[in-house]
Amino acid sequence: MKISCTAVLLSAFGFASFAAQGAEIAEDQSQILTRPDSPASGRYFRPPLEREIPDNAFGKLVQEGRAIFVDTKNRAPEYVGNGLSCGNCHLEQGRRANSAPLWAAYTMYPAYRKKNDRVNSYTERLQGCFQFSMNGKAPEAESRVIAALTAYSYWLAMGAPTGQELPGRAYPEVPPPAGGFDLAKGERIYADQCAICHGADGEGQKAGENYVFPPLWGADSFNWGAGMHRINTAAAFIKENMPLGKGGTLSDEDAWHVAAFMNSHERPQDPRLIDGSVEKTRDKYHANDGVNLYGMVVNGRMLGQGVE
């Protein structure tokens, strides 16, 4: 337990210095930083309504993209390596402000991403989601899945102002607790507020073959390379969107504690693993990636070993 506290505090301080360099990092689209309160203005872009999807070939592609987005495992199985759907982290079918809505994303690409050190097209952004968040493999740029997801995003963004970051993009950053995060507190919050749906051990719950409540860690969850593995990103998502239907009810501190608890568990390996070495992979990809526990020792175990 002592060891874990040290690791935890270190990373919390790490965040402070990371935040201080915000100006440099803002260029980096791997991590989209949005202000915590600016979107509260309520001036969000309103995407078109589903019933306005045109009754033609384009409309069919849009509807197909929507269905893939909310039911990814069944509708794009060859590219999905876990139990998740895109819509599990982009609520209301990718429409909800502050839940990384597709309408706010679409117009921002191409963009530079430090994650792979190049300017990424929207297609490449989507492919990244499959490799990391979905722990699967990237659909080919020419595939039907990419065509449908792109059409859906494009349709949602129709009428949105271009060339500017829209309010409601990504997940609004939540300030970290002054004394660093606390895994024991996170565990208690998890038991009180999350386990009823996501299971006592983060394993999620199924109805039949499919998850209704997605797994938060373990073999069927997102991998160590996904944006959600960062505690700061997870805290932002959780604060805004969880418990389901009651977003905004957790305090900033509690969102951090529970996010840290969630991300202090094993999950599938980062597919960018270098020479089978967690340390090398940490140095290259995780050391400057927000606040995360990849390669850190928690409760006497080094995280980042991965699970199959």
Next chain:
Amino acid sequence: MILRYGPIAGIFLVCAVHAQAPADVYSRGGANPAAVACASCHGAQGEGMEAGGFPRLAGLPADYIKKQLADFASGARANPIMQPIASALTREEIDTLAAMLTAQAYPEVAPVGKGAEVQELGETLALRGAWDRNIPECVACHGPGGRGVGEVFPPLAGQPAQYLAAQLIAWQQGTRTNDPNDLMGHIGRSLTADEIEAVSKYFAGLKK
């Protein structure tokens, strides 16, 4: 048990008989005469009774059944019919009833989820929610096809529309406050009368 009913020999005897054949509580009532036979309202096989708006019990999760009976007794779920019945059941009777009811099959329902297209109001609430009021898709918690998830999230499919609507109204009126962490309560309170009618009809119609 003995302390309470011991002095009245007749009742004590009845109690003993029932203890031997516990499945009978469902069709004949419990040891305490206030624990009226469930079958008279919930149907011979626990299939519910559409005309009276009595819910189906067969195939509900065991923990859910036990929790509801405890909540009726405590008043967290206030209901003048079920309150005296639930209060009169013994712990053993509740355990056997729950085990017997949950062992029965719940009718098969097509697992319609968020991927499906929507037209009417009820279907739209069920599969899209009303997120501008923080109402998630009903299937996000009650599962595709409203078939229920685990021990906490009950099935809605095939329950009488009148019953489903009564529950949503009970949350609005504050007579049902037994849901964990107000997960369901805030949803019930945010629905309009038209929405309650439409979504109740939608789930009631999902049988067979």
